[in-house]
Amino acid sequence: MHDQKKEQTLRLKRVQQSILALQADACIITSPVNQYWLCGFIFDGYLLLYPEGEAMLFVRRPTGIADERVIQIRKPEQIPSLLRSAGFSVPRRLLLEADQLTFSSATRLQAAMEMPELVNISGELRRLRAVKSAYELNQIRESAQVHRQVYELIPSLYRRGMSDLELQIEIEREMRLHGSVGIFRSFGENMDIFMGSMLAGDNAQAASPFDFALGGAGVSPLLPLGANGTKLLRGMTLMVDMAGNYRPWMDDMSRTFAIEEVPDIARRAHQLSIDIVRAIEQSTRAGTPCADLYLLAERMVQEKGFQSYFMGTTQQAKFIGHGVGLEINEPPVLTPRSEEILETGMAIAVEPKFVLPGIGPVGIENTYIVHENGLENITLCEEEMMML
Amino acid sequence: MHDQKKEQTLRLKRVQQSILALQADACIITSPVNQYWLCGFIFDGYLLLYPEGEAMLFVRRPTGIADERVIQIRKPEQIPSLLRSAGFSVPRRLLLEADQLTFSSATRLQAAMEMPELVNISGELRRLRAVKSAYELNQIRESAQVHRQVYELIPSLYRRGMSDLELQIEIEREMRLHGSVGIFRSFGENMDIFMGSMLAGDNAQAASPFDFALGGAGVSPLLPLGANGTKLLRGMTLMVDMAGNYRPWMDDMSRTFAIEEVPDIARRAHQLSIDIVRAIEQSTRAGTPCADLYLLAERMVQEKGFQSYFMGTTQQAKFIGHGVGLEINEPPVLTPRSEEILETGMAIAVEPKFVLPGIGPVGIENTYIVHENGLENITLCEEEMMML
Numbered sequence: 109m110h111d112q113k114k115e116q117t118l119r120l121k122r123v124q125q126s127i128l129a130l131q132a133d134a135c136i137i138t139s140p141v142n143q144y145w146l147c148g149f150i151f152d153g154y155l156l157l158y159p160e161g162e163a164m165l166f167v168r169r170p171t172g173i174a175d176e177r178v179i180q181i182r183k184p185e186q187i188p189s190l191l192r193s194a195g196f197s198v199p200r201r202l203l204l205e206a207d208q209l210t211f212s213s214a215t216r217l218q219a220a221m222e223m224p225e226l227v228n229i230s231g232e233l234r235r236l237r238a239v240k241s242a243y244e245l246n247q248i249r250e251s252a253q254v255h256r257q258v259y260e261l262i263p264s265l266y267r268r269g270m271s272d273l274e275l276q277i278e279i280e281r282e283m284r285l286h287g288s289v290g291i292f293r294s295f296g297e298n299m300d301i302f303m304g305s306m307l308a309g310d311n312a313q314a315a316s317p318f319d320f321a322l323g324g325a326g327v328s329p330l331l332p333l334g335a336n337g338t339k340l341l342r343g344m345t346l347m348v349d350m351a352g353n354y355r356p357w358m359d360d361m362s363r364t365f366a367i368e369e370v371p372d373i374a375r376r377a378h379q380l381s382i383d384i385v386r387a388i389e390q391s392t393r394a395g396t397p398c399a400d401l402y403l404l405a406e407r408m409v410q411e412k413g414f415q416s417y418f419m420g421t422t423q424q425a426k427f428i429g430h431g432v433g434l435e436i437n438e439p440p441v442l443t444p445r446s447e448e449i450l451e452t453g454m455a456i457a458v459e460p461k462f463v464l465p466g467i468g469p470v471g472i473e474n475t476y477i478v479h480e481n482g483l484e485n486i487t488l489c490e491e492e493m494m495m496l
Numbered sequence: 497m498h499d500q501k502k503e504q505t506l507r508l509k510r511v512q513q514s515i516l517a518l519q520a521d522a523c524i525i526t527s528p529v530n531q532y533w534l535c536g537f538i539f540d541g542y543l544l545l546y547p548e549g550e551a552m553l554f555v556r557r558p559t560g561i562a563d564e565r566v567i568q569i570r571k572p573e574q575i576p577s578l579l580r581s582a583g584f585s586v587p588r589r590l591l592l593e594a595d596q597l598t599f600s601s602a603t604r605l606q607a608a609m610e611m612p613e614l615v616n617i618s619g620e621l622r623r624l625r626a627v628k629s630a631y632e633l634n635q636i637r638e639s640a641q642v643h644r645q646v647y648e649l650i651p652s653l654y655r656r657g658m659s660d661l662e663l664q665i666e667i668e669r670e671m672r673l674h675g676s677v678g679i680f681r682s683f684g685e686n687m688d689i690f691m692g693s694m695l696a697g698d699n700a701q702a703a704s705p706f707d708f709a710l711g712g713a714g715v716s717p718l719l720p721l722g723a724n725g726t727k728l729l730r731g732m733t734l735m736v737d738m739a740g741n742y743r744p745w746m747d748d749m750s751r752t753f754a755i756e757e758v759p760d761i762a763r764r765a766h767q768l769s770i771d772i773v774r775a776i777e778q779s780t781r782a783g784t785p786c787a788d789l790y791l792l793a794e795r796m797v798q799e800k801g802f803q804s805y806f807m808g809t810t811q812q813a814k815f816i817g818h819g820v821g822l823e824i825n826e827p828p829v830l831t832p833r834s835e836e837i838l839e840t841g842m843a844i845a846v847e848p849k850f851v852l853p854g855i856g857p858v859g860i861e862n863t864y865i866v867h868e869n870g871l872e873n874i875t876l877c878e879e880e881m882m883m884l
Binding site: 230 | 529536537538539541558559594595596597598599600601614661665666668669672673678680686688689691703704705707715716717718719720744810820822
């Protein structure tokens with residue numbers, strides 16, 4: 109607990125450096141994930157931070173938080189006079205999480221703070237969070253260990269004649285019994301998902317409106333993603349990409365299962381995915397450009413002639429991975445046009461996947477920690493296609 | 497399916513009347529729930545509607561939607577020139593969902609549409625959705641029937657020595673097997689929840705940052721709400737308020753369970769909750785002010801001297817219910833200051849609840865359809881406190 113306070117103090121200091129670098133007077137943090145990152149708890153209210161000094165927590169709800177930085181308020185309009193009476197100046201150039209706050213909330217806050225200039229700090233906070241502390245990396249390692257335990261139960265949960273969704277429901281139950289918090293935190297407006305994705309057979313070809321690597325039709329028009337009730341039949345593949353949210357800091361892992369026996373092309377494409385992550389493991393370290401990981405994968409896919417199955421068929425993602433942390437999609441992004449460079453302390457998920465018409469999705473996804481000298485694979489779970 | 501198209505056409509016409517009433521040139525719909533309401537599917541893109549004529553669907557993702565109104569785009573900046581080349585004027589006064597769109601997305605759209613005047617249509621769409629069609633009401637009835645089936649399984653899922661969370665996990669599994677879509681759609685920025693709320697013993701007194709009737713500490717700092725691992729012990733009460741999302745249009749229902757034997761005060765407070773919903777059923781119909789429902793409940797609570805337990809202890813909600821539909825919190829709201837009037841075709845959840853220190857939460861929540869002559873209770877599930 110004491111160490112957690114120290115971590116939070118360091119994180120607040122990093123944000124204060126960003127406030128200075130962005131030549132702003134202060135920032136206000138309202139998103140649950142960033143409040144948790146900076147304070148260790150979530151509240152309905154405003155974390156106000158100047159470039160120097162302690163944070164002030166203007167809290168609407170709940171009452172009774174045991175933290176001396178808390179100032180209880182009913183509405184944001186109270187903030188300026190509270191600041192003035194405490195001897196602070198009201199910020200003119202204010203950083204807000206404009207990628208998370210709604211337009212209504214941001215403009216209300218702007219008026220409440222007496223019309224300051226608003227600047228977006230969402231991306232900067234995401235960049236800060238992308239480089240993890242030793243504690244945070246250990247959380248991701250622990251999550252990956254539990255993730256592995258759950259995936260290893262899958263053969264025992266499978267019964268012949270099940271649908272993708274029926275198997276998913278049994279996995280969801282094991283996830284919860286193993287400590288999954290349930291909600292799956294992501295960044296952005298096109299990221300609706302429940303507890304993860306299970307894709308079998310040709311459902312993996314169904315395009316989705318959401319920004320995930322693969323799609324799937326889903327079972328409800330209100331969530332067009334993932335399992336659609338496909339019966340698991342001999343000759344199909346099934347990709348399991350369920351959440352690794354066993355700690356506040358998450359890992360990400362996908363594994364592929366073969367229903368009884370699958371065609372040779374599925375085995376070859378799956379092996380290519382394993383070969384790609386092996387090649388990436390050997391060529392990557394802190395300092396490697398993120399685009400290089402995509403380009404290496406693309407080259408290997410082209411050599412084998414698997415381009416038309418790579419990252420989907422009808423809708424192909426030009427992407428093979430992403431950072432993970434408090435949200436499932438953190439920087440950096442592994443795309444051909446990414447200008448990001450890997451740094452020590454980043455955690456990245458690498459997921460070169462293939463979708464084979466008439467068969468289903470194959471490939472693996474591992475989570476790695478970036479070190480000065482290389483990548484550390486923390487998702488130490490059988491990579492071969494497992495038979496169900 | 498044909499009927500669904502007719503419904504969608506009528507809904508679009510209602511929105512077009514609102515555009516005229518708000519003296520706007522057009523509206524753009526981007527939220528998944530309102531896209532589903534108006535089109536029957538969700539997409540990454542922009543539904544553009546003028547006061548007359550057909551909707552235009554500018555779709556970024558997915559490709560291949562079978563709807564002749566779809567115009568595939570890569571980015572919103574393409575919209576004005578597409579409109580001009582089709583002979584439409586670019587709207588100057590534009591209605592947007594400002595309560596749902598992020599500040600970044602709204603301002604990007606504003607720039608893309610060449611700096612129109614932005615007006616918020618979120619509240620108006622919520623008011624339109626609050627009055628349901630016969631089809632929508634029937635969806636809510638069907639959801640409530642499945643909800644009842646799941647709640648009736650609870651005694652068979654319970655094992656002595658379980659925690660609130662362990663029982664919740666078994667209920668979650670049954671919910672999914674009975675067709676729950678999983679994600680629990682709500683409106684607003686302080687509504688984080690997984691599949692519902694289970695509160696046992698004094699955890700019901702724990703205040704939460706989120707805007708639900710009751711709180712609970714939760715099991716993770718990333719989701720401070722609901723079950724916290726409390727062992728279910730003799731003399732405690734347990735309130736089950738899990739989602740009724742078995743159809744796109746939802747119902748809402750809470751029931752209370754007694755662990756073996758509970759003190760008499762718990763039985764009396766629970767009976768008061770039942771008496772309140774009975775009194776509300778008899779006095780309420782289309783035309784009744786929403787505030788009256790709260791005030792009637794408050795009067796009955798005061799007569800029995802139960803004020804300090806009503807809707808919480810440390811943090812009391814001045815609220816006894818809300819509309820339900822595609823989102824769990826729709827208009828109207830049943831508060832003492834509500835100025836809303838009940839209308840035929842509304843669906844409302846009424847939830848007078850009590851929290852008893854040292855025992856736990858008691859009371860019920862029913863969902864009603866508002867008719868000209870009265871309320872129709874659709875959550876026809878045993879209301880007495882059930883023994884576990």
